[in-house]
Amino acid sequence: MKIVLAQQNYHIGNFEKNIEKIISAIEKAKAGGADLVVFSELCICGYPPRDFLEFNDFINKCYQAIDEIKQHADTIGVLVGSPAKNPVVQGKDLFNAAFLLYEKEIKGEVHKTLLPTYDVFDEYRYFEPAFDWKVLEFKGKRLAVTICEDIWNINDNPLYRICPMDKLMEQNPDVMINLSASPFDYIHEEERKSVIKSNVIRYKLPMFYCNAVGSQTEIVFDGASLIFDKEGNLCKALPSFEEAVEGVTLNDDGSVVESTYDYIKPITHIKPNPLKYDPKLNIPVIYTALIHGIKDYFQKMGFTKAILGSSGGIDSAVTLALACEALGKENVRAILMPSPYSTEHSVNDAVKLSENLGNPYDIIKIADIYESFLSTLKPIFKDLPFSIAEENIQSRTRGNILMSIANKFGYILLNTSNKSELATGYGTLYGDMAGGIGVLGDCYKLQVYALAEYINRDTEIIPDNIIHKAPSAELRPDQKDVDSLPEYNILDEILYQYIERRKGPQEIKNQGFESALTDRILKLVNSNEYKRNQFCPIIRVSPKAFGVGRRVPIVGKYLS
Template identity: 45%
Template structure:
């Protein structure tokens, strides 16, 4: 069967725009000879819509858009993801995560999602009722086994066994000739490889071809990487990642063309660029601004911004204080030249001195400490917010995951902004991505990469005056935050006890900061924010 795969980037709640994208991809597949076209999960509504589904007009408008799509589809069917009402029962959740087969100007069949995830970034049981049965759709003599995202994931590839049902097994037992999966599977590093292995095992175990259509693009913190797949036995075709793409593949006869997995640094880079491009574009921003410190974090953030939006749309500002080195300003300007972005120098010496003078009567007899350090960060935040307001720039924060984890950042200072671009990227990964970026020519100044990192808020300050070495810090954070391991378990891995206890305590104490932080782009398996819901007021120590 010649199946068109429409790997589409949709916007949550943009029913007319999403319908237009779907029809464009559908017609592209028709031109390539498609006999059926498959789209991603909930593509008509955008994923995830979250509590928008409770708005009185959201689902009716979605269904109206579905009827419009149906009216535009002729004899070649279109399988489209959307949000449906749960009208079949007066009990249960009010909505369904659904797929509809459209053909000959009408809705010919509907399928509802069976397995509703409620872990990590997912909360589908809050909204949707599960399907009571899994039966194939018959079309032109072929029995189509339609599944939606989680329905195809096997216990081996989940965090633990969550479900008593196996929709693919039910469909195959009911005679399905092929398994189709509409998906909105969020990216994290290594996820494309995991999916390919999982889907290959499904196809091999059940002896049926698998067609997997994944969303691309970003909505809020989640990035969807595409990498849609067609798998039949050992043969695999994989679509490119992080781009919209429509292609037709004959599931009865195709040549394997799975691309080798991109290096992790390249995947992370693509995810960050996609996340920023869509966050800005879908919220109506065409330009961004950010502070350039001469450090590696702001350098990488600026490079992502230039790639995502174009260098002409990135406005940098370097704001040296009395403790800033001349090299930091030079590195900021070198970066700006390499990227082709604008960078203005605005010194904060006089403002800082005036603030200290103003507060002096209240601070009599007190030594300078972190208070004065934070003044500098907050002055910079004030200036950057002014730049953002005046020119309608989206202000980008530049802190990495390691710093955010332990609170090595200033609330209302360097945390000011609308999007935290690299807040889910550990410091060691920041270095890896920057070195990958410089593989052919210098983009990030090498001096920025090689010099010891410093906030430059006091004389001769270095990050390692306060923090453990980043390779140690990131190892502990991965165990504590991503794997939820206890202090004793982490110490048993070989880390020094005092360091582990310090890191864990700092993570716990700074939850209040993270809950006020700008949303960040998720690129690891456990990001702060949407996938990690910790109380601020608590006394548990692991």
């Protein structure tokens, strides 16, 4: 039996486009002599549909799409993911389901059992877990079909009380097939391979694993679908961050005709995040994920052009380089807005960067606007000393200029704040925190430097001076980031332990970090939740990003 995986980039709620993609893949699989083509989790509507699932019309469109697609499932079996109505009065109205289409009919339906509610997932909000488990009969083969999380309950500390594959094994299946929408993060791919291999070793069955690809606002899917034979050999890995329709021929004995040995160690438990923060870990794949995050956000929202403030600093430089790669240099406009405290070399560095990239740029000096604000506010401010108020006027002036140009010409503003700044509140609401999408908001400062080095791997794109000068907001004379924050090698490590690894203050101090400094940093994180709550979506590249996957009370007292 030849089984093909269709790894595709869907658009949530764009049924016409999704149907077109699915039918195209079916026809390609047919042309290649496939018996069965497998698609990813909720491919019909796109993942995650969230509260769209509460609209009856949305669910009806899913069924209409299945009716259209099944007309092409004549001589080939098709496994697609879609919401399915729950015919039972009890429980939630929907299942997260997979449909087997063949001979222009629905031949089978299976439901997802394990509904994750951690991090970016909130599936139990919408779906009822499966309450029965049946293999699907197809062309003499018994298919054990599961959906994403259903194969992740294999470790020695299970998250759930049921293991769906244990139930399906009672019916003597011949092959495991998993429809998945497994989000990218920079440590997830090897973990995913190990989990799949662990299933293969445990159940002694081949595995066909089809993952989604593409970005849905903040969540990036990397594809990298996998096929293992029953011995645990990785026979085929589809490309990361690309659409692909590829497969292999499965022999009756569970071997694969195109088998190539690739050793992957099975795991007995899910690995935690790395114990120590490594700012250079998997930077090339983070770079690729950010490019795809920008590109898909613009394409799926119907945007074509971006704007950002270019300060001559590392964050705006990396953001600009990423955006030019994702959208084309001609579609990214940089605005340089020197204030009375901006250094000449910062302006020159920003100009040189745009010249290297070839993107359009403008220089708009804000000194007169800034002085106008000060003059207007003088009766209120009186003779009070210079403070954060005057600093933030400059930042908000820049935000207003950027948004004005964006509104006039139809640009989307790219935010350039990094994760270290967002964590500690080192940013100005309605100023440098403005934007439509946060490009670097899930990258700590040292990761931003590592990205800059990667961007310059072949030639100097980001001027060397931008990379090596001391970072500064340049909102007051001789200002440096270290005036307000610890050195980034210390700050980022403490933030990583708290945010990614969820370590409390004493646990962090036990690692050798100074007590008062740890308390100060964690207090900054918690007291600035109100700022992050108003921030734009952030492209997620880590195991724990700010945004939908991290829910912390704004008014919480814990650790503060």
